Amino acid sequence: MGKKDLLNFTGLSREDMFAIFDLAAELKQKLKAGIAHPLLARRCLAMIFEKPSLRTRVTFEAGMVQLGGHAVFLGPNEVQLGVRETPADCARSLSRWVDIISVRTFFQETLDEMARYATVPVINALSDESHPCQVLADCLTLIEHRGKLDGLKVTFLGDGNNVAHSWIEAAEKLPISFALACPKGYEPSRDLTDRARKNGARILITQSVEEAISGADVVYTDVWASMGQEREAVERAMVFRDYQVNERLVGMAKKDAMVMHCLPAHRGQEITHEVIESAQSIVFDQAENRLHVQKAIMVWLLQS
Numbered sequence: 001m002g003k004k005d006l007l008n009f010t011g012l013s014r015e016d017m018f019a020i021f022d023l024a025a026e027l028k029q030k031l032k033a034g035i036a037h038p039l040l041a042r043r044c045l046a047m048i049f050e051k052p053s054l055r056t057r058v059t060f061e062a063g064m065v066q067l068g069g070h071a072v073f074l075g076p077n078e079v080q081l082g083v084r085e086t087p088a089d090c091a092r093s094l095s096r097w098v099d100i101i102s103v104r105t106f107f108q109e110t111l112d113e114m115a116r117y118a119t120v121p122v123i124n125a126l127s128d129e130s131h132p133c134q135v136l137a138d139c140l141t142l143i144e145h146r147g148k149l150d151g152l153k154v155t156f157l158g159d160g161n162n163v164a165h166s167w168i169e170a171a172e173k174l175p176i177s178f179a180l181a182c183p184k185g186y187e188p189s190r191d192l193t194d195r196a197r198k199n200g201a202r203i204l205i206t207q208s209v210e211e212a213i214s215g216a217d218v219v220y221t222d223v224w225a226s227m228g229q230e231r232e233a234v235e236r237a238m239v240f241r242d243y244q245v246n247e248r249l250v251g252m253a254k255k256d257a258m259v260m261h262c263l264p265a266h267r268g269q270e271i272t273h274e275v276i277e278s279a280q281s282i283v284f285d286q287a288e289n290r291l292h293v294q295k296a297i298m299v300w301l302l303q304s
């Protein structure tokens with residue numbers, strides 16, 4: 001069998017996703033118990049970042065160290081994909097030196113080209129289209145808090161962006177329902193939503209916050225202007241103002257609803273300070289689980 005990549009959830013089955021959750025839970029438990037787990041000893045990860053990052057960079061790097069391997073950070077000025085050399089040439093060169101590659105990029109095409117030409121696994125560390133590592137970590141967090149995913153309603157308020165897309169793909173495979181409320185014109189990809197629905201996903205896309213949030217087990221949000229959309233930030237702050245996750249809106253979800261945010265958060269915009277600091281907020285559990293899930297993804301890609 002050829003090498004595997006993690007570009008989105010298309011190539012992952014529900015069983016694969018649960019295998020990653022189980023492995024992540026095991027690695028997390030070992031880390032906390034101080035039990036060494038050098039499953040990727042002497043392996044090397046190359047991390048290409050065309051955009052800023054805190055969580056993704058640190059968790060991949062720390063994760064690789066904990067697994068006995070090493071990570072090489074390549075920032076925007078080093079590789080200059082498409083400027084200094086093509087993604088195809090970069091992928092083929094890196095494949096001769098390292099065992100696995102992660103890429104944070106703007107264009108999905110860059111990632112697809114890297115994966116096509118690399119002979120080692122490629123991981124999507126966020127693209128304009130999706131953020132699979134984030135949503136896998138989020139699902140692990142929900143499993144920890146609720147024991148299982150079955151029947152959970154995840155409501156996303158805000159932009160139909162990369163993180164929302166990964167939730168739509170997750171709803172195609174996992175036993176959750178997904179609702180997204182956004183202003184007109186900011187809906188997630190129609191093709192992706194149609195495909196997920198055709199494959200049985202329960203997905204609601206609406207402009208009505210009330211409709212989306214009713215019965216929600218999870219209230220999720222993300223920045224209104226993603227990386228690369230900074231010039232639209234002022235306009236978006238106006239357009240999205242009724243979608244702010246505040247105490248009033250959270251009060252419309254289930255009483256024990258959990259509040260989630262992939263971070264970084266803009267307090268006072270998509271979420272209030274009070275809500276992110278409230279007892280219902282599990283945002284730092286999500287952030288922690290990026291570490292454990294990405295370690296599991298790397299082991300799963302390299303060893304199965």
Ligand code: CP
Pocket residue numbers: 052053054055056057126134262263264
């Ligand atoms: N959530 C997330 O991916 O954070 P960073 O952009 O800091 O990596």
Ligand code: NVA
Pocket residue numbers: 126161162163222223225226227262263264
């Ligand atoms: N949608 C955000 C997610 C950041 C982790 C962005 O792309 O900037």
